[in-house]
Amino acid sequence: MRLRPPRNTPDERAVAWWRTQWLLVTAVPVVVLAVLGGLLEPARTWLLAGAGALAAVGLGCAAFFPRWWFRVHRWEVTDEAVYVRTGFFRQEWRIAPMSRIQTVDTVRGPLEQAFRLATVTVTTASAKGAVTLTGLDHRLAADLAERLTLITRDTPGDAT
Amino acid sequence: MTGGPDGGADWRRLEPRTALVTGAAGAGVAAGGAVPAFLGLTGPMGAGGALLLVAAGFLLLAVGGAAIESVRCHRTRYRVGDERVELHARLFVLERRRSLPRDRIRSVDLTAHLLLRLLGLVKVRIGTGESTGGAESTLELHAVSRAEGERLRRELLNRALGPDATARHDGELAVLDPSWIRYAPVSFIAPLLGGAAIGGVMQVSEWFGVQGEVIDRAGDLFRTTPVVWIVLTLTAAALLAGVVGALALWVEMWWNFRLEREPGGTLRVRRGLLTARSLSVEERRLRGVELVEPLGVRLFGAARMDAVATGLAQGADDRHGTHRSLLPAVPRAVADGVAARVLREPVSPTGAPLTPHPRAARARRLRWAVGAALLPVVPLAVLGAALDVRALLYAAGATALVLVPSAVALALDAYRGLGHGLAGGYLVARSGTVRRSTVALQRGGVIGWTLRQSYVQRRAGLLTLTATTAAGAGAYDVHDADESEGLRFAAAAVPGLLEPFLEPAE
Numbered sequence: 001m002r003l004r005p006p007r008n009t010p011d012e013r014a015v016a017w018w019r020t021q022w023l024l025v026t027a028v029p030v031v032v033l034a035v036l037g038g039l040l041e042p043a044r045t046w047l048l049a050g051a052g053a054l055a056a057v058g059l060g061c062a063a064f065f066p067r068w069w070f071r072v073h074r075w076e077v078t079d080e081a082v083y084v085r086t087g088f089f090r091q092e093w094r095i096a097p098m099s100r101i102q103t104v105d106t107v108r109g110p111l112e113q114a115f116r117l118a119t120v121t122v123t124t125a126s127a128k129g130a131v132t133l134t135g136l137d138h139r140l141a142a143d144l145a146e147r148l149t150l151i152t153r154d155t156p157g158d159a160t
Numbered sequence: 161m162t163g164g165p166d167g168g169a170d171w172r173r174l175e176p177r178t179a180l181v182t183g184a185a186g187a188g189v190a191a192g193g194a195v196p197a198f199l200g201l202t203g204p205m206g207a208g209g210a211l212l213l214v215a216a217g218f219l220l221l222a223v224g225g226a227a228i229e230s231v232r233c234h235r236t237r238y239r240v241g242d243e244r245v246e247l248h249a250r251l252f253v254l255e256r257r258r259s260l261p262r263d264r265i266r267s268v269d270l271t272a273h274l275l276l277r278l279l280g281l282v283k284v285r286i287g288t289g290e291s292t293g294g295a296e297s298t299l300e301l302h303a304v305s306r307a308e309g310e311r312l313r314r315e316l317l318n319r320a321l322g323p324d325a326t327a328r329h330d331g332e333l334a335v336l337d338p339s340w341i342r343y344a345p346v347s348f349i350a351p352l353l354g355g356a357a358i359g360g361v362m363q364v365s366e367w368f369g370v371q372g373e374v375i376d377r378a379g380d381l382f383r384t385t386p387v388v389w390i391v392l393t394l395t396a397a398a399l400l401a402g403v404v405g406a407l408a409l410w411v412e413m414w415w416n417f418r419l420e421r422e423p424g425g426t427l428r429v430r431r432g433l434l435t436a437r438s439l440s441v442e443e444r445r446l447r448g449v450e451l452v453e454p455l456g457v458r459l460f461g462a463a464r465m466d467a468v469a470t471g472l473a474q475g476a477d478d479r480h481g482t483h484r485s486l487l488p489a490v491p492r493a494v495a496d497g498v499a500a501r502v503l504r505e506p507v508s509p510t511g512a513p514l515t516p517h518p519r520a521a522r523a524r525r526l527r528w529a530v531g532a533a534l535l536p537v538v539p540l541a542v543l544g545a546a547l548d549v550r551a552l553l554y555a556a557g558a559t560a561l562v563l564v565p566s567a568v569a570l571a572l573d574a575y576r577g578l579g580h581g582l583a584g585g586y587l588v589a590r591s592g593t594v595r596r597s598t599v600a601l602q603r604g605g606v607i608g609w610t611l612r613q614s615y616v617q618r619r620a621g622l623l624t625l626t627a628t629t630a631a632g633a634g635a636y637d638v639h640d641a642d643e644s645e646g647l648r649f650a651a652a653a654v655p656g657l658l659e660p661f662l663e664p665a666e
Contacts, residue, residue, distance in 0.1 A: 001643070001644040001647045001648055001662055001663075001664060001665060002643060002644070002647065002662070002663060002664075002665045003611065003647065003661055003662060003663075004661055004662065004663040006661075078660060080656065080657070080660065081657060081660070081661075083661055088615075089614065089615045090612065090613075090614045090615075091612070091613045091614075091618070092610065092611070092612050092613075093609075093610070093611040093612075093661075094608070094609075094610050094611075095608055095609045095610075095611075095657060095658065095661065096607070096608040096628075097607065097608060097654075097657050100607035100608060124607045124608055124628065124630070125470070125607060125630035126607055126608065126628035126629055126630050126634045126635060127634035127635075128610075128626075128628050128633075128634040128635040129607060129608040129610070129628030129634070129635065131608075
């Protein structure tokens with residue numbers, strides 16, 4: 001017996017979003033190092049070499065990880081439950097039944113807005129049971145959040 | 161201030177006598193600080209000036225504290241309406257209102273330390289089931305008279321009292337057996353208290369500027385004895401102090417302990433010698449119990465019992481889990497019996513036979529244990545070899561000889577402790593060696609599953625299952641279960657939740 005993978009992948013644009021994140025995160029220290037290298041004559045070689053190495057690592061990560069994440073992140077929402085799989089070396093499956101959902105949050109950061117993506121977080125009454133669906137198309141996320149909210153509202157009791 | 165949506169209910173004030181308590185506590189603190197302050201100030205200011213300054217500080221703390229507290233009591237009002245409990249405080253410029261819906265109230269706890277008890281007062285803490293809330297979800301009345309506290313507790317918790325409620329009253333579930341005190345010295349607190357005692361002696365001697373003298377005196381005492389004896393004597397003294405401290409703490413915490421079930425389905429724990437505590441848990445908030453066996457206590461065949469309930473306050477004073485404790489360390493059979501009565505089961509699910517975990521789980525534990533034990537050994541050995549220092553090599557050998565066998569013993573014990581199973585309406589999971597915990601969680605209380613598998617676990621066919629719940633710690637783990645069997649177990653525990661996502665392995 002084993003768990004089957006959830007049916008849906010994140011949106012194709014999530015790859016570009018993750019890539020941009022990697023590039024931005026690497027760009028900041030690389031630019032700082034390069035500027036310092038331009039200004040400081042004696043340490044120029046070392047600073048520029050450092051900037052180059054960092055840029056190479058960042059580009060490598062940006063090329064590799066987003067594709068990889070796109071392959072391992074999966075999600076699915078059925079009538080009974082929300083089901084999410086993440087990770088590869090530490091694989092994690094999270095399942096929250098519809099009847100126990102308490103809040104549905106949709107978050108769109110500035111980058112996500114640029115890529116028309118959204119992240120939906122579903123929490124239950126447990127402090128440790130939150131389920132996060134990343135990299136969804138923003139319209140799909142809005143529909144999903146609305147559907148989940150309706151179900152939550154119609155569920156009697158306080159879901160504990 | 162009458163009328164309003166909750167009309168009828170009157171605003172009440174806190175007990176003005178609370179000011180006396182604060183004044184007395186301030187005086188106590190001032191008196192404690194007065195002696196060292198006086199000694200310290202005599203040097204630069206002379207005895208007269210020092211006395212004046214200390215007396216002024218004393219008055220400021222005692223009278224000032226009482227005055228501020230008196231204003232606070234006077235300006236704080238509360239009322240219990242049909243729908244809400246409200247608190248309204250106006251302190252100088254600060255105004256605070258807090259209201260809790262009555263149907264959200266899950267616990268009403270009364271505590272009274274010695275001073276409050278002498279004046280017949282109690283502190284009331286009303287809590288809701290919000291798991292997010294810190295201060296927002298509790299309402300504290302500091303302090304009201306004991307009779308008023310009891311009235312509030314009954315009124316707020318007995319709202320669900322139906323016609324058949326009296327039938328549910330079956331009184332006392334457990335009372336203190338003074339012989340249980342034998343488990344107090346073997347708890348983890350004893351060595352900690354011993355260390356604290358030595359630290360305390362040093363600190364106090366430093367206040368009086370005689371720390372050097374104390375060390376010299378101790379040195380004199382041992383001048384003619386070998387080092388080994390000094391270490392042994394000091395350890396023994398610290399342990400003795402720790403044991404005495406642990407016994408005293410146990411008496412203070414658990415004296416007059418009573419666990420009872422009240423009409424309306426409320427579990428109530430009353431305990432405490434100096435500080436009297438009364439903790440109430442609504443039974444319909446109870447999702448199970450957890451038997452906790454710390455290593456020392458377990459060696460003597462005893463276990464403690466905690467409640468797994470939603471909406472128990474998890475404030476600063478709950479760091480040691482004492483708030484959730486339903487039972488101190490007692491013989492295991494007694495704990496099982498009380499657990500059965502608390503859960504209204506003929507036999508306690510915590511005593512049910514459990515499915516053991518695969519041998520691969522044992523191998524993982526052995527690897528971790530030996531790895532952790534070798535962590536201090538390897539640097540010692542490498543340094544010793546590199547610098548060619550015999551002593552370091554000997555130290556490495558000795559450390560390995562002590563650490564590796566004990567780590568292996570702990571790992572084997574940890575593996576023996578692993579287990580999970582279903583017992584009637586309960587999911588039972590056991591794990592841990594230093595703190596072995598057996599949790600029995602109502603299957604209906606499971607509100608989701610988290611399953612984790614690292615790369616190593618996947619290769620070994622193991623899986624860690626986590627049942628999330630609104631109660632207690634929020635999630636309870638089944639570590640390193642067999643993959644297929646664990647999934648079947650999780651699917652059976654909460655029917656309908658996991659099945660759609662399972663497929664037969666190829």
